[in-house]
Every structure is written in C-alpha cells, then in structure tokens.
Amino acid sequence: MKNLIDIKELSKSELTSLLDNALRNKKSKTTLQNHLNGKNLVLFFEKRSTRTRLSFDIAIKQLGGSTTILNKEDIHLGNDKESVSDTINTFGLYADGIVLRVNDHKTLMSASKISNLPVINALSNLSHPCQCLAGLMTLLEERGSLDKLNIVWMGPITNVTNSWIEAFKKELGFSFNIFCPEAWFEKYIEKMNKYHIPTDLDDIVHYRINDQILAQADAVMTDTWKSMGEDIKSQDYDLIKEFRVTEKVMKKAKLDSIFMHCLPANRNEEVEASVIDGNNSRVWQEASNRLYVQKEILKVIF
Ligand code: CP
Ligand code: NVA
Numbered sequence: 001m002k003n004l005i006d007i008k009e010l011s012k013s014e015l016t017s018l019l020d021n022a023l024r025n026k027k028s029k030t031t032l033q034n035h036l037n038g039k040n041l042v043l044f045f046e047k048r049s050t051r052t053r054l055s056f057d058i059a060i061k062q063l064g065g066s067t068t069i070l071n072k073e074d075i076h077l078g079n080d081k082e083s084v085s086d087t088i089n090t091f092g093l094y095a096d097g098i099v100l101r102v103n104d105h106k107t108l109m110s111a112s113k114i115s116n117l118p119v120i121n122a123l124s125n126l127s128h129p130c131q132c133l134a135g136l137m138t139l140l141e142e143r144g145s146l147d148k149l150n151i152v153w154m155g156p157i158t159n160v161t162n163s164w165i166e167a168f169k170k171e172l173g174f175s176f177n178i179f180c181p182e183a184w185f186e187k188y189i190e191k192m193n194k195y196h197i198p199t200d201l202d203d204i205v206h207y208r209i210n211d212q213i214l215a216q217a218d219a220v221m222t223d224t225w226k227s228m229g230e231d232i233k234s235q236d237y238d239l240i241k242e243f244r245v246t247e248k249v250m251k252k253a254k255l256d257s258i259f260m261h262c263l264p265a266n267r268n269e270e271v272e273a274s275v276i277d278g279n280n281s282r283v284w285q286e287a288s289n290r291l292y293v294q295k296e297i298l299k300v301i302f
Contacts (some may be wrong), residue, residue: 003119007166022292036065039096043069047228059294132163135287148175152217155243157188181239182207217253222259245271
C-alpha cells in the first residue's frame with residue numbers, strides 16, 4: 001500500500017490485519033518502535049484539527065520519525081499563490097511522506113498522482129478513513145468481533161459516514177443503516193454526483209427512525225450536523241432535529257448499545273449531553289484509538 005486515500009482501496013484482509021495489529025499493539029503497551037527512523041513527514045492542514053493532528057504527530061514520533069506541521073496560512077498554496085502540484089512537488093524535495101487534510105477531495109487525488117511520496121488522507125470533504133478505522137477498532141475492542149454487529153448512523157451523511165459506507169461494503173460482517181432526512185439525503189446525492197461518485201444506498205438509508213432496526217443496534221453513531229466548510233439553512237436544521245441521538249433513542253437500541261462520534265461534538269445538537277457523557281458512550285476510547293490506528297497505517301505504508 002503506497003497511499004491511504006480511502007477505505008475502499010484496502011483489501012478485506014489488509015483491513016482486518018490492520019485492525020488486529022492496532023488492537024494487539026494497544027494491549028501490548030509497546031510505545032516506541034522504529035519503522036520511521038530518520039524519516040520526516042509533512043502534515044498539512046487546510047482545515048482545523050485537534051485529534052488527527054496530535055495522533056499523527058505523536059504516532060510518527062513514537063515510530064522514530066519526525067514531523068513538520070503546516071497550516072493553510074503558513075504556506076503559499078491557494079488561488080493566485082502556488083498550485084497544488086508545485087506545493088506537493090516541493091514537499092517531495094525534503095520529506096518522506098505527506099499527511100493531508102483538505103477542503104476538496106480532488107486535492108488529495110492530485111497529490112497522490114503527482115507525488116512519489118506516500119499520501120495519507122487526514123480528512124477531506126468526502127471521506128475520513130483514519131476516523132473510520134479507529135471506530136472499527138473500537139467496536140472490535142468492545143465486542144471481540146465485527147461479525148453480526150448492527151450499526152445505526154443517525155443524521156447527516158458526512159465524510160465520516162462515507163468511510164463507514166466503504167467499510168460496510170467490505171463485508172466485514174456488520175450491518176449498517178442510516179437514518180437521515182430525505183432532503184439531506186438528496187443534497188448528499190447531489191454532492192456525490194458532482195464528484196461522479198455512484199451511490200447505491202437505497203437499501204440502507206431510511207428517512208425516518210426505524211424502531212425495528214434501532215432495536216437491534218449494537219452501536220449508534222452520528223457526526224456534527226455542520227461539517228467544516230459547509231453551510232446549513234435554518235429549515236435544514238429543523239429537518240434534522242428529529243435525528244438527534246437522545247436518551248430516548250438509545251433506550252430503543254440494545255441495552256448495551258454504545259454511542260460513538262468522531263468528535264468534535266456539539267452537545268444537545270446532534271447528541272444529547274447525557275448520551276455523549278453517559279456510561280454507554282465510547283467517544284474517548286474511539287478518539288484514543290486514533291493513535292494506534294495511525295501507527296498501523298504508517299507501518300503498512302513505510
Ligand atoms: N475526529 C477528528 O478528525 O478530529 P479533529 O478534527 O480534531 O482532527
Ligand atoms: N464531518 C466533520 C468531521 C470532523 C472530524 C467535519 O468534516 O467537520
């Protein structure tokens with residue numbers, strides 16, 4: 001594997017061994033390894049980041065490498081300044097790998113084509129593979145297997161959801177259902193069409209909360225209603241309120257159903273504070289697993 005742009009590029013066996021290794025490494029409490037000895041990775045963020053930035057920075061250092069972290073305002077990239085191509089080629093003169101968080105997925109695609117260096121997706125407007133891997137690891141850690149697990153996604157279909165859809169399509173044994181307002185789903189389809197990405201989600205998208213599916217849920221997940229760089233009209237807020245993850249929703253799921261969220265979260269918007277801060281929430285475990293997953297991604301690539 002040269003790059004990690006999307007989950008769909010991983011084979012089922014690559015995916016499962018990456019998750020198994022991440023879990024094994026976490027249990028072994030082995031912190032320092034030398035896979036990246038002498039290597040420097042450039043981490044470039046066009047959008048904000050707390051967890052991804054920290055977990056990559058620390059993961060790279062724990063593997064013996066070093067990092068150079070750049071934000072949008074630090075470099076020349078942008079209209080009338082410097083092109084993606086010249087920027088990526090410049091990174092290639094000095095660094096050994098590139099971790100990118102971008103506004104437009106096309107930037108990642110171009111970077112991976114232009115660069116001889118490995119390129120890792122640290123979130124784009126279309127996907128967030130590293131987040132999904134940490135979520136999968138959390139489920140595996142909690143339940144011992146992904147087989148026969150039922151996952152319910154509530155609310156907006158975001159970059160994080162897209163990565164979960166790709167993981168679902170790998171047939172790892174879990175079911176995945178999305179409860180989302182019809183109008184939001186239509187907007188999502190419009191967005192995917194702009195990128196010529198085919199969608200065949202009719203079997204898994206439901207425009208209302210489906211109590212029968214919810215009753216089987218081992219995990220309920222959501223994401224912020226407004227992703228970075230997106231706008232929401234007030235009428236769209238009204239439509240999505242019904243899909244907030246509340247205590248009432250969680251009571252309809254399996255008794256031991258867990259709540260997951262990529263973070264950052266807006267308490268009492270997409271999730272009730274008592275749910276995200278409650279006993280069945282695994283959001284901090286999921287966030288901490290980012291580190292282990294990042295390390296395994298780096299080990300596979302380098
Ligand atoms: N979940 C996640 O990617 O968080 P950050 O935006 O803080 O990196
Ligand atoms: N969907 C969110 C995820 C943040 C980690 C966003 O893109 O802002």
